[in-house]
Amino acid sequence: MVRRTNILIFVLVVLFTTLFSCRKEMDIFSDVIEPVSEQELAVEELYNIMTENYFWYKYIPADLDYDDYGNPEELLEAIRYKSLDKWSFITTQSEFNQYFVEGTYVGFGLQFLYDSYNNFYVAFIFNDSPLYPLGVRRGWILKNIDGIPVTAENFVLLMGEDVEGVTKTLSFVDGLQASHSFSVSKKKIFMNTVLHSSVYNASGKNIGYLVLESFIAPTQQELDAVFTTFKLAGVNELIIDLRYNGGGRTDIANFLASYAVPVSASNAVFAKYIFNDKLSQNNFDDRFTLMANNLNLNKVVVIASPLTASASEIVINGLKPYMTVKVVGMPTHGKPVGMITFDYKEYVFVPIVFEVLNGWSQGRYFSGIMPDSWQYDDVRYDWASVNDPCYAAALNYLTTGSFKSYTQPYQDLHLKSPAPLHRFSNSLWLAKKPQPLSE
Structure with missing residues (x-):
């Protein structure tokens, strides 16, 4: 009996000592390990x-x-x-949804380009800009902000934070050299991505002209309205101006292209999406879906520039197997790859995950798509002005079948952007993540 009691006491002592030792080690360990942030x-x-x-x-x-x-x-x-x-990026849920889903951003609602003589031209302006009802248009020159002359070095600082309510006095000179000053506040801007549309009648042809700034959710409804008008007007030739279109959603790019292709291209491959070799089961073909107001064209002219990127380049490349595509302007940006969004709490990770080829399996234009007619962007002229070398060259091709050279005294001014309109320039992403193919 005594022996059993001794053994029991020994076991309890060992157990207690072990527990105490472990607890001590755990306390020391917990002091070292910090919570994961x-x-x-x-x-x-x-x-x-x-x-x-x-x-x-x-x-x-x-x-x-x-x-x-x-x-x-x-x-x-x-x-x-x-x-x-050059394109993978990280943003927040709110920023991403505000731009791509809502089609809004905070600012003054216009984009500037400046030349080597420090002239800051309005490249384009949204209808919702507080400056639009005041008459500001493409080609106006911004001279001062709050009385201070604008330069490439001070532009961003003078424009202030992109916060609603920031107020500035902007002084302009219009196309007739008249001066104007306006005190305006930054606001949430709804972006009308169709910056201009019109029909030009010449040589018995009805030439539709469309200027498109990006491919986002609201673009679809805007394009519906434009091509309804084009169809009613009997448009049989088309100029798509993508000179400032930095990209966006691939499904909206297909939507635009499907309005232009000939009926014979119905259900043909618009784009092939190729993923890395780990995810080759996700590769898929995106096909044209002809719209009710499809124009059934056999050729199209696209106006392009180094700011033409991503989804815009897919439109150019995707149409080439099925119709004559002529590019007027300068080489495009060169982004034949795209993204899928990955959500993690407040983050949106947007890495490059696929490349895009056309129906002929052509792509990989990292140096840009070359123009058939080299023309410079003369930002001094408003949309659809025959003084615009790009628009004039496009019209000449569609009415005569050939390009001609234009005297362009403005070609040595090398337009640059002092700041991007928004952080999502040159984006290309799939609106829906591809599902793995069934075995």
């Missing part, structure tokens, strides 16, 4: 997404340790394949 979790999530989905995942450094990076932006910069990838 939201940033660290986001970094890990991005790393997992990139190693699986990134189109150039093979170029991710083998020795990269995601624990070395304090936030997703730093990790993305370390992973990004810099030889080709």
Whole structure:
């Protein structure tokens, strides 16, 4: 009996000592381990997404340790394949939805380009801009902001934060050299992506002219209205002006192209989406769906510039197998790849995950799509002005069948953008994530 009691006491002592020792070790361990932060979790999530989905995942450094990076932006910069990838980005849910879904942003509602003589021209203006009802139009020159002459160096600072209510006095000179000053406040701007549409009658032809700024959700309804008008007007030739179109949704790009293609291209391949070799089961063909107001054309002229990117370039490339496509202007941006969005809490990760080919399996135009007629963007003239070299060259081709040279004294001014209109320029993304194909 005594022996059993001794054994029991020994077991209890050992058990108590073990528990105490473990508790002590746990206390020490808990003092060392810190809670994992939201940033660290986001970094890990991005790393997992990139190693699986990134189109150039093979170029991710083998020795990269995601624990070395304090936030997703730093990790993305370390992973990004810099030889080709200029576009992968990270944003927030609210910013992404505001632009691509709502079609809005905060600002004054116009975009400027400046030349080598420091003239800041209005390249385009949205109808919802507070300056639009005051008469400001493409070709006006911005001279001063709050009385201070504008330069490339001070433009962003003088324009102020993109916050509703920021008020500035903007001084312009119009096309007739008259001066105007307006005190206006930044607001949420609804972007009418169709900047202009009209019909020009010449040589027995009805030539439709469409200026499109981007491919976002509201664009679909705008295009419906434009092509209804074109159809009623008997449009049989078309100029699509994409000189300032930096891209957007692939389904909206298909929507535009499906209005122009000949009926014979119904259900033909508009674009082939090719993913990395890990996800080749996601590859798919996107086909034309002819619209009720399809124009059944056999040729189209596209006006382009280095600001023409992504979804705009898909339209050009996607139409080529089925009709004559002539490009007027300058080489495009060169982005034959695109993104899918990956949501993680407040983040939206938008990496390059696929390339795009046309029905002839042609693409990879990283140096841009070359023009058939080189013309410079003369921003001094409003839309549909025959003084605009790009528009004039397009009209001449559609009425005579050939291009002619134009005297362009403005060609040496090298227009540049002082700041992007929004952070999503040159975006191309699938509105719906592809589902793996069934076995």
